[in-house]
Amino acid sequence: MLTTVDGKPLKEALAHAQSRAKRRAFLLVLPLLAFIIVSFIFPIGQMLYKSVNNTGFTISKDFGTGVSTPIMTNLAEWFEENPQGTDPDETAYAALAADLVVLRELKAPGQAGTRINYELSGSRSMFTKAARKAKKLEPPFKEAIIDLDEDWADPSLWQAMRTASIAVTVNFYLAALDRKRADDGSVEMVPENRQVYVTLFKRTLILSLMITVICFFLAFPIAHLMATLPMRKSNLLMILVLLPFWTSLLVRTTSWMIVLQSQGVLNDAMVATGILADENRIQMMYNQTGTVIAMTHILLPFMVLPLYSVMSMINPSYVRAARSMGATSWTAFRRIYFPQTVPGIGAGALLVFILSVGYYITPALVGGADGQLISNLIAFHMTKSLNWSLAAALAAILLGAVLLLYWLYDRLIGIDNLKLG
Amino acid sequence: MADSHTKDAFVEFDRVQKSYDGENLVVKDLNLSLPKGEFLTMLGPSGSGKTTCLMMLAGFETATHGDIRLDGQPINNIPPHKRGIGMVFQNYALFPHMTVAENLSFPLEVRKMPKTEREAKVKHVLELVQMGEFGGRRPAQLSGGQQQRIALARALVFEAELVLMDEPLGALDKQLRETMQFEIKRIADDLGITVVYVTHDQTEALTMSDRVAVFEDGRIQQLAPPDELYESPQNSFVAQFIGENNTLEGTVKEIKNGIALVQLDGGGLIDCKPVNVTKAGERTRVSIRPERVEFNKDRLSAEAHTLKAEVLEFIYMGDIFRTRLRVAGKDDFVIKSRNAPDQVRLEPGSEVEIGWLAEDCRALDA
């Protein structure tokens, strides 16, 4: 073992000597670290937790006093004692009746009903109705409850209650992939007319890929021009490229509408020049075309900037050397210039793709019905249907897909090859 | 220049002018011709238009006026990849994403040479620059000197008859630079190629070249073999630029028997060889090399004019002594003397008389 002159192990001495510098470095990053934990890591953790844990059918919290009370305990007990597939008997209905009484007292029928409604739509009102009459129910409970609403005998309902009685569940991930639990607990597809999410995931990926490719083809020549022009002219180009960042979203949206709608500038111009018959005006707004055009416009700088930064580092003497050795300008481009821009292409493509996969506001504004992306549905579940667990599951799948992509990129090109600016 | 239309010229610049912005001429009326096999160096301060000349020859810049001929053919309209000129860049421009061997076989690939032949050539040229084992490495894994050798090999591998080099040794340290100067010269001589070499380092120019073209402000100031350039500079710019040099300013008093008598501004009369002066009364700047100054009275001829000088500083440099003097009111006059057993070491503060042979002291333009 190596030691210092006075016999201390070298490693220890080095660690001691560096500890001060390390402490200082840590203090420097501490504010940002704290901020990231509070504003990013914690919420993401919460979201992931919500996607697999929903207490709507197990705990009721009184927000006035802050007291949490377990609910549906009798039913949970019955589910525990009787395995999957057991037909609900009198004891089961008795347990249900007892739980409904508790729900009524805690003013929680809505919450429990909502939870079951996620699995089986239309069942929320059954809970509120039954809870109102729970006190007056008398044995035999089975008949009494089914008398209230015959859907209480529905095996799907009992299957839904069984899964909901345990807070931890993967059902929201199943739902996010257009799947559900069958009455016997196995996984099956939801009916065709209710399959939305998988289609949307696919559409999101395809549109994002399309936007990335279009951005690449538009950005490459501009970035090259910017990298080769003298400073003053390239700065002017840079300003033009960054313009989308500087204009308000509403102004931009309005201008797209003016330009792209079927009575808009572009269509008018094409009709006026005779390219298009008046009755064949192209619908470029409120559909996928609108989403693609608008998002390409917004995300273009994210492709241009990394490309520009990589290209401006490529010494022109490489291409000159290739030319002097007898390569035509095309060969010199293909064999010498282009391979050296790959880190910029990778960075730009990754940025644009990841950003467009999660983009929300533009498709919401100009996407119409078939231009919506998955993030619009996440927003819908966050703000309208209030099914946060499903929203979280959708978001988690999106996050997983992006991480997968990142991993793939690392395997294929290498993340240390990424050049962001 | 009179010889610009010589029959055996291989490379020829004929009244070439170049402007980038339409306002300033970067190259002004360049006439130059070199025969096959010559090693010609363009030497000049930064910004004097050397690279521009090279780029016009290689085809990356077009001449604004005039003709450039290669082997008698005007090449103004031939694109760079058809000129068959090898080129070594200052930063080497080795393709970073290719191995050394791939770099070297690139010019052969674009010439559609079969694989086996390519491999043989690459191997051969690697040996020529003594880099046989490095074929599999990336440029980034080589030292500066090794990259230099590969860049040279790449310019040679497709057997170009003309190789251009733009400050190829600029990034190397002194010792390596000297080794490489020798190396490049050896290879150029062995292969019999014509080289146009650009540098701002005068030692490099003097040691390597057959002829040196001294550039300044877009013009060739003098085009001559190294010894002539050093010993007979044609004007004060060349005298200043090449080697160390003492200058004194004055007015020509008379010219007689091929010797000009010059009255120095700082006082004193000296004998000079008239180079750019023709008659009495002209202003002149005289130039004298530090090693041609004599301070040993016994060795000066009796009738020669001498100057009084005060010794300011004596520096021992090993092989030579360098003494700084105050002469004719200027205190940057330097003399160099060989470190020999009988050599006198001048004491700072002492007074000496200095003089020289009239032909070593050149009266140039003011």
Ligand SMILES: Nc1ncnc2c1ncn2[C@@H]1O[C@H](COP(=O)(O)OP(=O)(O)O)[C@@H](O)[C@H]1O
């Ligand atoms: N591409 C260019 N555009 C405009 N001016 C240039 C360009 N290249 C060189 N110059 C100008 O031409 C002059 C000569 O440059 P250059 O030929 O590179 O000199 P050298 O190689 O002797 O240092 C300089 O003043 C430089 O600023």
Ligand SMILES: [Mg+2]
């Ligand atoms: Mg230069």
